[in-house]
Amino acid sequence: MSNKVISVISVIDFIEANLTKKLDLDQVAQGVHYSKYHLHRIFSETIGLSIHEYIVRRKLSEAAKLLVFSDHSILDIALLAGYESQQAFSAIFKEMYKKTPYQYRENEAYYPLQLRFNLSEKPKLKQRDWQAHIQLAVKEDLPLCLELVYQIVDGFPNLQEEEYLASIGSFIEKKQVFILKEEHLLIAMMAFDRSSGNIEFLGVHPQYRKQGIAKAFLEKLIGEKLIDQTPCITTFRKGDKADPGYRKVWEHLGFAEAELLKEYGYPTQRMIFIKERTDE
Numbered sequence: 001m002s003n004k005v006i007s008v009i010s011v012i013d014f015i016e017a018n019l020t021k022k023l024d025l026d027q028v029a030q031g032v033h034y035s036k037y038h039l040h041r042i043f044s045e046t047i048g049l050s051i052h053e054y055i056v057r058r059k060l061s062e063a064a065k066l067l068v069f070s071d072h073s074i075l076d077i078a079l080l081a082g083y084e085s086q087q088a089f090s091a092i093f094k095e096m097y098k099k100t101p102y103q104y105r106e107n108e109a110y111y112p113l114q115l116r117f118n119l120s121e122k123p124k125l126k127q128r129d130w131q132a133h134i135q136l137a138v139k140e141d142l143p144l145c146l147e148l149v150y151q152i153v154d155g156f157p158n159l160q161e162e163e164y165l166a167s168i169g170s171f172i173e174k175k176q177v178f179i180l181k182e183e184h185l186l187i188a189m190m191a192f193d194r195s196s197g198n199i200e201f202l203g204v205h206p207q208y209r210k211q212g213i214a215k216a217f218l219e220k221l222i223g224e225k226l227i228d229q230t231p232c233i234t235t236f237r238k239g240d241k242a243d244p245g246y247r248k249v250w251e252h253l254g255f256a257e258a259e260l261l262k263e264y265g266y267p268t269q270r271m272i273f274i275k276e277r278t279d280e
Contacts, residue, residue, distance in 0.1 A: 005207070007032075008046045009119050011039060015055055016116055019062055022082040023055050047117055047206040048245055057114030057154065057244075060096055063089070067101055068110040074101045096242045098157075098266055113242065114154050119207050120185065130180060130216035137177040137189070142169060144186035145179075152203040155246045157236075158264040167191070171200065176226075178217060190217040197229030218253055218273075231273040234261060238269070247271075 014031045015023060028051055029036035043051050063081040066072050072080070078089030078101075094100050096113055137145070145168050146161070153159055171177045171191040180188040187208050191201040199221070204213045221227060235250055236243035237260065255271035262268065 004042045004046060005119055006121055007034060007039070008043055009121065011043055011051065012054075012117055012119070015051075015058065019059055020080050020082075025051050028055075046119070048209050053244065054114065054117075056092070057096070058116070060093060061112040061114050063093065063101075064097065064104060064112065065110055067105040068108060074105075077101070098242075109160070111158055111160065112153055113157075115150050117151060117206050130211075130213050131220050134178050134180050134217065134220055136175055137172050137179045139169065139172055141179060141181075141186070142172070144181065144184070145177075145189055148186040148189055148203060148205060151205050154244045155203060155235075156201075157242060157266045157268075160264075168201065178220065180213060180217075188213045188217065190221070192221060192227060192231075194227050195229070197227040197231050199231055199233040202233065214249060215253055222273075231255075232258065232270055234263060234268045234270050236269070237267050240267070 010032045011028060011034075014028055018031070025036045025040060029039050032039070040051060043049070043054070047054070049057070059081045063077050066077045066080070067074070070077075074090070075086045078086045081089060083089035083092075090101055093104070097104055099107065142165060146165060149156070149159065149161075149164060156164075168177060168191055171193075174194070176194055177189065177191045179186055179190075186205070188204040189201065190199060192199050202214060202217060218231065221231060233250060233255060236247050238247065238257075240247075250271050254273055254275050256274045258270040258272045260267070260269050
């Protein structure tokens, strides 16, 4: 396990050091001296994204930062992101951000599509009885909550840091935030509204996905009758290219489509828990 993670960390290090260059799987494999087929497999297995998807999302996030905080022309930013034309850059940017680069710049509010994944070479938490280790968050956990959101910002489009901290702080005061942590690493967190049944936030560190942690949080919420209504959550709409796989997770956990929404200017969809899936 640790050797695989070390390999993935070396890939992330190489990508981050070369974000302003044109990158593809062949170049990354050459840069870290591994077989591209081996890298593609272990990278996807470890963090749930292909190397190509990670590169695209990171490059667009850095481009978005330049749109807000620099005077570079959109063409220059497109070229720095590795695109051969402004048109090609604008097309993928709008597909992922739901705004053209010009509209995004005019809005003057930066939010990343994907931040760098920081993985541990030797993850310590290996037990499968996740529910036994889920605990209520306290206000001292807020810095860890912010660190976690940096790792899973890909699942929360348009997320604003100050607003997020204020919201999570309020839910912590109401004892409506559960966390799973190992020493100084927050592995997962769920914030919920007791009266409405809405799961306001549910995220798992990328290194611990595909281990049944989201299911454990949901089972705790339902099994201990911590909410008064049927659980619901909002997520990406079907077919949204910016979705790295969150909608599929909720569907697999037993959530079904409800009404289409628009939150903070971003098209989303509400999903309602129908029944627990038993095929995991």
